[in-house]
Amino acid sequence: MAQEYWRWSEESWINPDLNDWKGACLTAGVDIGSTSTQAVVMADKKPLSYASIRTGSNSKDSAVNAMNRVLELTGLQREEIAFTVGTGYGRVNVPFADKTVTEITCHARGANFIYGPSVRTILDMGGQDCKAIHCDENGRVRSFMMNDKCAAGTGRGMEVIADLLGVPIEEIGARSFEADQIPKPITSQCVVFAKTEVGHLMREGWTKEQVLAAYCQAMADRVARLLERNGMELDFAITGGIAKNIGVVRRVEKLMGVTALQGSYDSQIAGALGGALMAYDLLEKRKRRGQRS
């Protein structure tokens, strides 16, 4: 089989520092995005375990598979999880979700946890859209803007370019800085046109690194406009898969004149993590309502 340069590493993780979680309130968030799916389980609002996998052709199966990985790692049964929030584009397809919440709300909440309460502006760069979100010190959304017109300028667009140039996706960011000269930024409006432009640049003799620099710059230009439109308020953080691509992150930082906060967890799990936190709050609300009635 030909090498799949786009394929990013799926991940599973269990918190090595959390040993006394038995008896804790377990909540989960499952984020089915267009490109990746994450499941996060928290114990009393502390991250216990997560899995991040590729979203397959069946969203429901993706949710089940991601959650099964977490269950295997922790030895938990699904019934032990008290409340689950489904989020992301496929949120209605999480078969075991108790409630659905949009990814915009969950990303703000998750970013607040990962990057701390000083975060006010979040850029979520997902598989097929990007979002600029403003939130308060509690991770509550104050305003947001989304751009989901095309896969160009998103994770899926980056995957297409990785395959086209034969560069492993995890290397794209670093290699984009190896370019001494940079061609004009590639279109960020249409991934099909972007592919054509990449082919044209290669035929003109530009190196892969130079073309990658142009593509990363185009992606940064596109999201910077979204950030400008929604307003930049510090602190700033980036979530989603593209947050792992320093070729885009550094260029966004330069364009906006800011530095993105560094988090202690995988940027890709922000939505699911936010979902698990929302799940805890919703459960508490339900308990309070139960006590009143």
Place this chain on the structure above:
Amino acid sequence: MKPTIAIGNEYIESWKKAGKKVVGTVCCHIPEELIHAAGMLPIRIRGTECTDDRDGETWMTGYTCGFCRACLQNLIDGKYNFLDGIIVSDGCMFIQRLYDNWAVIGNTECKLNINIPRNHDKLAVNYFKDELQIVKETMEKLSGNEITEEKLNASIDLYNQTRALIREMFTLTKGNEPKITGTETLQWTIRAMSMPKEIYNEELRAFIDEAKQREPITNYGARLMMIGSAVDDPEYVRIFEEHGGLIVTDYNCYGTRYLWSDVTRQEGESAIESIARSYLEKLTCPRMTDLHDEMYEDMLGLAREFDVDGIVYVRLKNCCLWGGESVFFYDKFEKEGIPVLTLEKEEITTNAGQVGVRAEAFVEMIEGN
């Protein structure tokens, strides 16, 4: 809930069978009273029911607004073959282009294009009165009926009854116990522009009386007001209402703006003068250059009156009237503590899921997550 009335519906069929004529308009600044007074049925042309506008795009190009392209497509597809006449205005740039194209390729018996001033001073009202005189004469010729002062006054009275009923219908979305949805109100205003007002007024009266007896709607998270370009598809409104919102009022030329403020009479005015003045005074969209501040005051007043939690600002792609208004929105509403969700829209909705995510997130934001 009644489904949205079809373009070619049973009322139009009966009307035509009786040997009477139908005249279509596009912009709500064209006074239907003049068509009605000639004994003809005025209906409003819409883009609803269009699922593929490729001919509209071929004629008008992709640089025009999707609403006008869909209207042209519906005309080309023969959905408006029952029309005997069509009156278009320079309500906006692309409606004008719609007329230009239909004037060349269309088969409608009578095609009339009028100019409507963009301000409302005395000079403008006089000019508009002259334009309406042309409409009057054209309608008399098309129908074979003279439009007398008495007939025109009777039409004004009938239309004012419709306006009063529509305003009454919207009271049912007010307060803590709303009885009807925004999907329904848009269905009813569209119904008003698709059938004889005499029958419509009776139907709407019955609907209001029935709706008053309903249990209040409780399964919503935020009271929303939809403002912006022409939204003639209640299914678009339904997206918001299926994601936790309740559209309690609007500023939409197919919604409240169609028939809201009465045609009023002033001492010494003829009926046509009253119509000219009232239509230029009515607050509808940013086309009226000397009523811009008043329009925002009116929108804000409605938002307060209907206890709105958030504004959904919808702009059709390439809309020459509402496209550039966002610069004012944040200042006019957010300063008042009313959040705004801005959405770009195509006439043919193919992104219901994407709109739904935004709608739901907006409601979650208002609810405090």
